[in-house]
Amino acid sequence: MTAVSDPSASPSGATAAPAPEPAGRRRRPRLRRWGRRLLIAVVVLLAAVTVFSFAYNAATAGRAKPPAGALFTEADGVRTRYREWGAQGTPVVLVHGAFESADTWSRVAPLLAVRHRVYALDLTGWGYSERRGPFDAAHQAAQLLGFLDAMRLDRATLVGHSSGAGVIAAAALKAPGRAAGLVFLDGDALDTGAGEGADKLRFVLRDPYRTTVTRLVVRSDWAIRTLYRAQCGPSCPRLDEAGVQQWRRPFQMPGAEDALWQMQAVVGLPAGRVAELARLGVPKAVVFGADDDVFSRGSPYETARRIGAPSPVIIPGAHHLSLVSHPRQVADAVLATAP
Numbered sequence: 381m382t383a384v385s386d387p388s389a390s391p392s393g394a395t396a397a398p399a400p401e402p403a404g405r406r407r408r409p410r411l412r413r414w415g416r417r418l419l420i421a422v423v424v425l426l427a428a429v430t431v432f433s434f435a436y437n438a439a440t441a442g443r444a445k446p447p448a449g450a451l452f453t454e455a456d457g458v459r460t461r462y463r464e465w466g467a468q469g470t471p472v473v474l475v476h477g478a479f480e481s482a483d484t485w486s487r488v489a490p491l492l493a494v495r496h497r498v499y500a501l502d503l504t505g506w507g508y509s510e511r512r513g514p515f516d517a518a519h520q521a522a523q524l525l526g527f528l529d530a531m532r533l534d535r536a537t538l539v540g541h542s543s544g545a546g547v548i549a550a551a552a553l554k555a556p557g558r559a560a561g562l563v564f565l566d567g568d569a570l571d572t573g574a575g576e577g578a579d580k581l582r583f584v585l586r587d588p589y590r591t592t593v594t595r596l597v598v599r600s601d602w603a604i605r606t607l608y609r610a611q612c613g614p615s616c617p618r619l620d621e622a623g624v625q626q627w628r629r630p631f632q633m634p635g636a637e638d639a640l641w642q643m644q645a646v647v648g649l650p651a652g653r654v655a656e657l658a659r660l661g662v663p664k665a666v667v668f669g670a671d672d673d674v675f676s677r678g679s680p681y682e683t684a685r686r687i688g689a690p691s692p693v694i695i696p697g698a699h700h701l702s703l704v705s706h707p708r709q710v711a712d713a714v715l716a717t718a719p
Contacts, residue, residue: 433588440595444632446508455501456526461508462501466493470560471533472718474500475524477542477567478646481507481630484541488703491711496718499536501527502630503547505643511635515643517571521550528558537561537663537718541703542674545569546648549687553649553656561663561717565710566672566700568683571648591637598631613671613699615706651686658688665689665717667710669698 446452452461463482472492474485482500489498502509503520513519524547528536537560540548545567552559585593597603604624608616619627630636648654657664666689668680680692693713698706 430588433592436595437588437591440599443634444629446633447629450508453527453530455524455530456522458504458512458523458526459510460501460504460523460527460530462499462527462531463489464500465489465498466496469496470719471531471536472496472498472714473524473528473533473536473538474498475538475540475544475547476500476503476506477540477544479506480541480544483507483626484701485703487707488711488714491707492714492718495715496537499527499531499533503544505639507630508633511633511639513639513642515639515647517546517550517647517649520547520647521554524548524551525555525558534558535560537563537714539563539565539714540567540569541565542567542700543647546571546646549649549654549657552660552662553653556660559660559662560719561665562657562660562687562689563665563667563714563717564683564687564689565667565713566669566674566702568675568679569648569654569687570651572646590641594631594637594640598628604628608701611674611699612701612704613669613697615697615699616701616704655686658686660688663717663719665713666692667702667713668692668694669700669702669706670694670696671698672700672702674700 446461450461451463452459454460461482463485474482474489476482476484481502485500489500492498501524504510504512504523505515505520509523524538528534535558538548538552540546540563542565545564546569548559548562548564549569552562601621601624604627605619608619608627617623631640664687666680666684666687668675680694684690684692693709695702695706695709698709703710
């Protein structure tokens, strides 16, 4: 009987071909190789960025000095820089907001000085004053009251711009007899937490990268002009080189970078505490730019009701920096309030 061969069987002496390897198994070594390469690239990039960061920080380590002829006094233990205008009339004290200084009032103050003695100080954490935390409403209000003592001002009309409204509110509540009047300019005095995003960034962005990022922004003319235009609007004068330097220089002072990263949220008070100002029997005013996009359209009216002020003054065409773009209208509102 003749045997029938199995066509699927290998010829005599031949080795059977190995079964093909599954596609998934072939891909794993390839993915591991790419993963290693990506990890190496990330490590190399991080090392390069770190080297650049240390080198850039060393190259830009020089710090600025206060302007020539700057005036200083001791206010609640803080070496405080200030400016003054006018020689007669009742005193008006101007308090700036975040990222500002006494110089931000340079267009409004001379208009007020026609009838008043006018002062503007740099709050600790900003401008050319000594950096000494905590940078909150209570500490800055104590500095403000200390400034009144240093200038021998028993009472003064207090004008606060943006977060400066929170500072004058805290000062008036702490020492009601020192406020002859209150003006909230582009600010509601509330601790709304508008800066809380920076709190999270502080824990994510560590040195040396934090210092590098800060200095890259501060040293950029484009960044300063862009932020200025966004907050000031089309009615503001264009920033020339001197104007850019006026905004930049305070952030290059010793301790300025550390102070900036120590600040938490926005300076202000709880709504219930601000509402206690309604019981303070002094002239009050609330003034806002009509196009201020930092606050809602209803904020000026809510703020006026909360502190017991008349209907707010709304300045057409003004954004958040109304004291720069519309100094005449701001001065008129202050003059109508100051005794």
